[in-house]
Amino acid sequence: MKGAQAGDFYRDFDLTWGGQRAKISEGGQFLTLSLDKYSGSGFQSKNEYLFGRIDMQLKLVPGNSAGTVTTYYLSSQGPTHDEIDFEFLGNLSGNPYIVHTNVFTEGKGNREQQFYLWFDPTKAFHAYSILWNPQRILFLVDNVPIREFVNRESMGVPFPNKQAMRIYSSLWNADDWATMGGRVKTDWNQAPFTASYRNFNANACAWSAGKSSCASTTSTSSTNSGSNTWQTQALDASGRQRLEWVQKNFMIYNYCTDLKRFPQGLPPECKN
């Protein structure tokens, strides 16, 4: 397995979109994306992963970020792709960002949960993590679990465990829907809009040529080092308490309680 390695944006990512609007600096330790009238920008990981714990610190677009969306997600490719999404929907100065999350399996999403944050995500860097193992997916903010998606294959719910995924991130204009349902438009006088990234860490199983970087280590070493506890990690009592605290105080949308949207009955994974 690839151990916990300090990230290097040059080594680990390709700038894929937006030309000079995506920039790596400080010897690979820092990355910025920007958005102007003409284009947004984005990057993607060189590696594909099948399971892992992915950490990134982000500082979101400050000030009037209405209409902008910063994405940070894992995705495989093709029409039946899997995807694990964080999207940060900007807002007018002083109004709260929305953290939008979703899980796609075999090309189907429709599993949105949205949250406000308990801090201003534009003032400082905060850690946004995805823990993805065969049993569950956890979305974490500063190590606080905000969402858990449990493997319910036993109930016929597909779980992303067959397709390797890349890490993607982008900053783009989505003022047709992002802020207050699309009523507030991007103010281009504020451009360029900039989001910053640092402290990337993938404690993950890289997937290449049909092989996982984790398989060999599991067979050669019988002891679990601290760094791969993510492979079997579940929420303990305090994690579950913190998840409940977030869901009670900061969750603003949950597909699992949206009876209007699912008149035939809620999706099976919602009936825990």
Ligand SMILES: *[C@@H]1O[C@H](CO)[C@@H](O)[C@H](O)[C@H]1NC(C)=O
């Ligand atoms: C923006 O602020 C308004 C007013 O506080 C709020 O209703 C909305 O959820 C916020 N976020 C977005 C992305 O619209």
